[in-house]
Amino acid sequence: MKSYEVGGILLTECEPQIVVVDYGTALVTPERVQDVLDKSFEVWGQDRVAVLVKASGGVDLMRIASVVEDEALADFTIAVAIYTPSKVMRLIGHLFMQFQRSPYPQQPFDDEADALAWLRARVAADARRKISVS
Numbered sequence: 001m002k003s004y005e006v007g008g009i010l011l012t013e014c015e016p017q018i019v020v021v022d023y024g025t026a027l028v029t030p031e032r033v034q035d036v037l038d039k040s041f042e043v044w045g046q047d048r049v050a051v052l053v054k055a056s057g058g059v060d061l062m063r064i065a066s067v068v069e070d071e072a073l074a075d076f077t078i079a080v081a082i083y084t085p086s087k088v089m090r091l092i093g094h095l096f097m098q099f100q101r102s103p104y105p106q107q108p109f110d111d112e113a114d115a116l117a118w119l120r121a122r123v124a125a126d127a128r129r130k131i132s133v134s
Contacts, residue, residue, distance in 0.1 A: 006039045007032060017047070017078065017123045018116065022054040041076065048126060050078040050119040052112070056086065074103035079122035081115035082108045 001013040009032060010022040021036055040049070080102075087110070105122060109115035 002043055004039055004043060006035050009036055011036060011039060011043070013044075013049075014052070014116075015120075017049050017126075018052065018119050019044070019049045020052045020054065023056075024054075025056045028055050037073070044076075048076060048078050050123050050126075051080045052115050052119060053080060053082045054112075055082065055084050071103050077104040078126045079104055079119060080106040081119050082106065083110075083112050083115045084108070085110065 001015070003010070003012040005011070008024070008026060010020075010024075012020045012022070014020050019040065023032070026032065107115075107118055109118070
């Protein structure tokens with residue numbers, strides 16, 4: 001499996017088509033998200049992936065929407081699960097997702113195993129969709 005570091009942020013393919021982006025305690029800014037996206041495009045190319053975002057630190061929500069709402073990401077992103085053990089961060093995440101116009105499914109989680117199970121289901125549905133379109 002592939003693993004890379006971008007500015008202290010770890011990107012790891014934990015299983016086929018599922019990439020974990022671990023921000024640790026770093027502030028999640030639009031610039032950091034764009035760096036991660038650029039590296040992801042470079043590494044995974046045209047392969048669609050589901051993403052598990054781990055973030056224990058803060059998120060610059062006011063500026064990040066413009067990056068994650070980009071319609072071009074729908075071609076590359078199957079779904080995004082956001083895992084944070086912090087109840088406050090989950091509440092903020094829920095609020096953010098209500099107003100954001102994401103071009104792909106996304107869901108906040110307080111349990112990493114649940115997040116991975118949800119992503120696996122999205123990957124399987126994406127594979128079935130590809131087969132039915134072919």
